[in-house]
Amino acid sequence: MFGGFAKSLFGSSNDRYVKSLNPIVQKIAAFEPTLQALSDEQLAAQTAKFREQLANGAKLDDLLPEAFATVRESAIRVLGMRHFDVQMIGGIVLHRGEIAEMRTGEGKTLVATLATYLNALPGDGVHVITVNDYLAARDAEWMGQVYRFLGLTVGTIIPNLTDEQRRAAYNSDITYGTNNEFGFDYLRDNMKYERSSMVQRAFSMAIVDEVDSVLIDEARTPLIISGPTDDKSELYMSVDAIVKQLEADDYEKDEKQKSIILTESGTERIERMLEAAGLLEGANLYDFENTQVVHHVNQSLRANMMFKADTDYIVKDGKVIIIDEFTGRMMDGRRWSDGLHQAVEAKEGVTIEPENQTMASITFQNYFRMYPKLSGMTGTAATEAAEFYDIYKMNVVTIPTNVGVRRVDEEDEFYKDTTDKFRAIAKKIREHAALGQPVLVGTVSIEKSELLSEFLTQEGVDHKVLNARYHEMEAHIVAQAGRKAAVTIATNMAGRGTDIKLGGNLEFRMLDEHPDLVEGTPEYETEAARIRAEIEVEKQEVLAAGGLFVLGTERHESRRIDNQLRGRSGRQGDPGLSRFYLSLDDDLLRIFGPDTLFAKMMRNNIEDGEAIGSKWLSKAIETAQKKVEARNYDIRKQVVEYDDVMNDQRKVIYEQRADIMDADAVGDVVSDMRTETVNVIVGGACPPNSYPEQWDIAGMKAGLTEILNLDLPVDDWLTEEAIDPEIVEERVREAADAAIATKAAELEPETWTQVEKSILLQNLDHHWKEHLATLDALRQVVHLRAYAQKTPINEYKQEAFSLFQRMLDSIREDVTKTIAHAQFQMQEAPDLPELPDFITTHFDPFTGEDNSNDIDAGTLGRITTQIPPLQMMQPDAEAILGDNPEHWEGRVNRNAPCPCGSGRKYKHCHGAVTA
Known part of the structure; x- marks a missing residue:
């Protein structure tokens, strides 16, 4: 009661904050007469003047009043639109890295020009994030007129751009695009093998339009880049036919949590049916051997009992197309991950597309937290103000309307x-x-x-x-x-x-x-x-x-x-x-x-x-909504907690990749890996404080041959009186170094460096991909540890750390082994086999929703590389295949370039004709 009285007397904290910005707005207004007197050329020259002031030590805050007034005058001349004073307040809020809550129709797009221009002056690049490609292209063209008038460059990131076009857009002063395009470009950049082929540069500032939609609604869903795996359509269809025979008392579903589980009787019944269909090994569904079958049963249950046609998806032209729960739009080209989409396809009796394996992923929370300065604008953010501060450290500021609101909101x-x-x-x-x-x-x-x-x-x-x-x-x-x-x-x-x-x-x-x-x-x-x-x-x-x-x-x-x-x-x-x-x-x-x-x-x-x-009923509804909002916040928090674990590991891997690409030579890294591998092999065979007759000589020799490609007289060394593990390690290390030095001498130093780099990067990527798949599987089952009175997130952290250590050990051993066994012949480097088409998804592990804004990844998900070949010289393709296209079917990879030399994929060229 007293709080309400105080608010009516002194205004809310938001009102007081907005009021405190009025002196700055007055300073901006004071520049207006001066700027109106300038010619177009003189007004455009303001940008060069501001940049000179920055070079001389001025801060952006010092330039703000005059810079904002410059944008206002430019917008009047170019667009015929003048920023209102309340829009100036919105611009200040955006510049300070906060969220401007402005009602629909108050001109958020125009407000963004103020903070965007000011923060683009240092030349580090400002990213303006929109919710769809149409708005990105529209705003870049519309507001771009103001920026270009003032001498700044503007780029747009939309689907189907080449890497060169993307790089040019990111190197512009201001870059417009969707949240998904920026996120997927970041992931794709960190899968490339040369720094020059990456498209993004270091992050500076992002301004997010519809910030609640991007950072709240879509933040439950990680961005995922995946590649195809084996076809399991028959298994999906078989499991679907069995699940459809279940009755209501065979399972329990929780619509609040969007989860479904089998009852005891349902488990027994499905075990009998799976056994009869020959899909079960042994009699127990939950035996280790049946892990994959359990996964398929669970996804089929969700598809049949939780997901509804015309609400969650529609079937169109023989395809299951997801419907976005927030916008009601069809998400053509998007797919649920983890086998759920395949289960829905089996349910609807349409063609089942193969599953995909995760190759890279990141959540929006961790992506946007990489920006040193982040701000946003929307019409509705106040109800989520606590989450914006907890996750992103951004305050929500409600900007007053230019004209009073006359809408009547009835009970x-x-x-x-x-x-x-x-x-x-x-x-x-x-x-x-x-x-x-x-x-x-x-x-x-x-x-x-x-x-x-x-x-x-x-x-x-x-x-x-x-x-x-x-x-x-x-x-x-x-x-x-x-x-x-x-x-x-x-x-x-x-x-x-x-x-x-x-x-x-x-x-x-x-x-x-x-x-x-x-x-x-x-x-x-x-x-x-x-x-x-x-x-x-x-x-x-x-x-x-x-x-x-x-x-x-x-x-x-x-x-x-x-x-x-x-x-x-x-x-x-x-x-x-x-x-x-x-x-x-x-x-x-x-x-x-x-x-x-x-x-x-x-x-x-x-x-x-x-x-x-009734007001009481309306209050009950609001309470129910708050319950759901709190629950959804918990889900997003949980996603962040789990992804934070992976994020630390992701940073390590991506930093190592960058260091390898930037390094003039990586011989020291490879040498350290070889030394550590020798220590592990010898240390495992010769435990500390043991006698030579207790050593596992056979195991050591096998390891030296398998990993280091060495055949050393270890038996003869045992006859020496003063032999100990350190001497053995030193001799093995010298022999390994000598063998690699001989191999390196066969190639030019630059070529050898490239070989080492490519082996390092390929092994790093292969093991990281496998590690992601392991973590995905771990995250799906770790919640069961709660039954043992253990905290799932702590268990996940411990397991993920040990798995990461194991992955680093595997990388070290595999790099050493590959270099030790590689054979090289001087030849002209053939083109690498084309990498598979990557699929980009924005999948929610808790609800199965997909909010990706990407289309078929065949056009924009492919990663071009120039890695020196590691394989032996390949026989001439034409000598094997001949020049008759009829002989190519089954002998040419579907994704490989067509042997006819058209430059297109085989499946889109002669493969399409003969298929």
Whole structure:
């Protein structure tokens, strides 16, 4: 009570902080008359002046007022847009590495130009992160006009770019792109074999648009680069057929945790069926030999019992396509990992694509924490302020609106069941549409969208449906959702990135009505003027009807998503209305809502079709949402905790790779590895404080032959009186060094260095890939240690550390062995076999969701290398294959270059013809 009184008297801490920035805003305004008097050339010359001041020791904070005023004046001249004072506050907040929470329609894109320009002045590069490729390209072109006017370079990272194009974009002063593209480029860079082939440079600053979507919603999901493994489609189909025979009491599912387990009776039943199908070794499902079968059974259970068609995925053209839970969009080309996608394919009876093995991965938390300065902007961040500070050390600052908000947010209405609720919604929509008021309806799934569409059809309401099934029409539908009496049903409106303008959108109306006209021609301008006048008339009619009416058909798990939907209405001072309709059948109430006694009372006391509204009920819903938000935060925290373990190891491996690539010579590293290997071989055969007759001479000789390729007279050494393990080690080491020196003398010094580098890098990558697969498997089972009263994360840390030590030992031994056994002949280096197509996924290990923004990795996931060949001289390919394409099938790798010399892959050239 006292806190509320104090807040009303002195303002909140946020209000006081925003107020403290006003003197800086006044300083910025003071530069305006001076800058207005400058010519375009003089204004553009400001950049060179600022850079000179930085070179002379000035700080960015010193330059801020004049630099911001320069951007404001440039935006007026280039874009015809002037930054408001509240936008200047947003720019200051971004420059300070904080999150600017600004309502929809307040011009976040324009705000970003202020901090981006200032922080690009040192020339270290600023990354502007957007949520999709369209926004990245749009903003880079749109706001790029201001940057280019001021003499800065702008690049864009989108799919299908070559490495040269990516490198040029990253070397620009300002680089726009999606979070996934930046993350995958980082992983791909650390799989390359030459520093010159890497595309990114050292990180400086990132500004994240829709920061809550990127750093919160998608942060549960690591970025993963993977390569193909063996085909197991028959096993998936066999297990799927068995799982489909299970009954409800054979398993228990927890919708809160999105998990499912077999009951005791279910385990016994599935064991009998697996045994009959010949898939079980022994009689016990959980024997070590059946680990793979258990994994397939678990994934098939999740696919059949937890994942629903038209909600989690749809089947289109014989493919299972994921639906993003946050945006409702189809994620074409994305796949769930860990065999889940294959299990869903088996369930739906479509072609099963092979699984993939992880080759590199990183979470967004650890990726973005590598930036020395990180800031962001969004319309909804305050509800997650604690998480932003805990994970990223970023404060959330709520920026006041330029014009007061006039939208009316009404209390929620509750109904007994879904049918009553949708019937009431349809009637309400008909009433508002009849008044000429546009209505935007938010649903949580395709199924609910189509159900509501049926109710509206019965009511005779003309409407459009925006969901994953009609993805191609999305931009056109959204753009016209503010027209008079328009009714638009949208599945998860969050993150769609398009402002809804009352009266309609000129650009999209021209595209729809006059697609043949070219912008800039007299005919185009004539039609544009006519439509512009129509839009203005229609806008006034919509304003008179009350503006956009946002209607939510149920509450989302996160309050932020509800706020994003509401934020579509009432932009820039427009009037608006919002209301949510709920029923006891809604997932949020059913799974996370008040206890069952309350639900029973509600069911028994509400008549069919009756609606109730209550602040107490709204509070109960908010409490349920907070529960889910807290749970999701715990999941993200857990992902971070586990990835932090891997992150320390990842840094070690990536730093070693960089050191190897940058080094002029790596002979010392290889020599140290050889010395350590000798010590291990001799030390294992000759334990300390033992007599020569107790030594394992046979084992030592076998090790020397197998690993070091040496045949030494160890038996003769035993006859010497003063022999001890140190003398043996020294002799073996000298012999090993001499053998390698002889081998190195056969090649040019530069060639030998390249050979050592390539052997080191190839072994490092091979063992790191295997280590990642082991850690993945460990993470999936380590939670079982809790039954033994042990903390899973501590167990994971200990196991991961010992596995890492073991991996380093294996790398040392394998590098030594490869160099000792390698045979080299002078020849012209043939082209390396093409690496497999890498697949990029953004997979959530807890829920199976995939939020990757990548397409087929065949075009952008391949890594080009120039490693000297380690193999012996290969026979001439043409001599073996001949020049008849009919003889190539089965003898040419599908991913190899076609022998015809076209430069294309065999599978895309003659392989496609003969297949």
